[in-house]
Amino acid sequence: MEINELKTTERKSVLITGASSGIGLAIARALADNGYEVYGIGRNFDESSSTPEKFHCVICDITDADALEKSVNEIRKSHPIDVLINNAGCAYYGFHEELNASKIKEIVRTDLEAPLILTQMLLRDMKKYGGTIINISSVTAISHANPHGAAYGAAKAGLYSFSGSVFEEARKHGVRVTAILPDMTDTDLYRNADFKADDEEGASLSPKDVADAVLFVLSRPEGVVVEELVIRPQLHRIKRKTKNDLH
Ligand SMILES: NC(=O)c1ccc[n+]([C@@H]2O[C@H](COP(=O)([O-])OP(=O)(O)OC[C@H]3O[C@@H](n4cnc5c(N)ncnc54)[C@H](OP(=O)(O)O)[C@@H]3O)[C@@H](O)[C@H]2O)c1
Numbered sequence: 001m002e003i004n005e006l007k008t009t010e011r012k013s014v015l016i017t018g019a020s021s022g023i024g025l026a027i028a029r030a031l032a033d034n035g036y037e038v039y040g041i042g043r044n045f046d047e048s049s050s051t052p053e054k055f056h057c058v059i060c061d062i063t064d065a066d067a068l069e070k071s072v073n074e075i076r077k078s079h080p081i082d083v084l085i086n087n088a089g090c091a092y093y094g095f096h097e098e099l100n101a102s103k104i105k106e107i108v109r110t111d112l113e114a115p116l117i118l119t120q121m122l123l124r125d126m127k128k129y130g131g132t133i134i135n136i137s138s139v140t141a142i143s144h145a146n147p148h149g150a151a152y153g154a155a156k157a158g159l160y161s162f163s164g165s166v167f168e169e170a171r172k173h174g175v176r177v178t179a180i181l182p183d184m185t186d187t188d189l190y191r192n193a194d195f196k197a198d199d200e201e202g203a204s205l206s207p208k209d210v211a212d213a214v215l216f217v218l219s220r221p222e223g224v225v226v227e228e229l230v231i232r233p234q235l236h237r238i239k240r241k242t243k244n245d246l247h
Pocket of ligand 1: 018020021022023026041044045088089090110111116137138181184189190
């Protein structure tokens with residue numbers, strides 16, 4: 001199948017969080033290029049980089065529940081949302097006792113609470129008119145243990161569990177729900193970590209690989225749901241950052 005041949009005869013609106021960088025930016029661009037009207041949420045958009053005409057940047061901190069509700073209601077007034085992509089995420093790594101309460105709250109609010117709130121806001125309409133929810137979880141959700149990333153892994157496992165539950169609640173109403181579980185992807189998510197993917201080709205996914213997975217999920221024929229998708233790079237190689245990487 002040609003991934004680019006998405007059925008976008010009707011005008012479809014997408015709400016995606018974390019559209020200002022990395023995986024979310026790649027997804028937002030790919031969907032806008034494929035005819036979707038994309039509302040991308042983030043706090044810091046690079047104003048110098050050009051975005052497709054159908055990509056609308058919405059500045060909002062999703063850990064602020066009131067601001068999030070206000071922004072989403074504003075968009076919904078003019079555009080019913082057909083596709084919700086819970087992508088924004090933050091991560092802190094290290095021994096759990098080394099994290100502080102504010103970092104823990106930031107992880108849980110960004111990676112779990114905001115997707116729960118957004119889904120709650122949109123689900124009633126999606127049950128009436130149909131819709132798709134894609135949750136960008138992580139392979140950490142299905143690892144037995146995530147040492148040095150316990151809080152992040154717990155939040156991602158929560159999102160993964162939530163994704164399956166919402167699918168079971170909403171499937172008979174025509175709502176499609178998918179969890180995508182990427183492994184190491186070449187983005188800034190590891191800015192707070194003392195490790196990164198090896199530079200060797202094949203040691204990490206690119207944001208486009210995940211965007212292609214989203215296009216694949218959205219292009220399934222009616223009646224077919226990809227409930228979960230695990231994407232891994234060919235190689236499993238991470239390395240400790242050097243002093244140069246840390247600056
Ligand atoms: N990279 C990987 O190896 C990997 C693997 C598995 C899963 N994932 C998941 O993929 C998703 C995207 O991450 P990424 O790798 O693309 O990292 P990234 O480049 O750091 O992107 C994170 C995105 O989330 C947004 N965000 C974070 N906190 C936010 C807040 N409070 N309000 C609004 N937006 C916020 C950021 O935007 P602003 O900073 O502009 O707000 C940014 O657009 C995350 O859920 C991550 O957990 C990543």
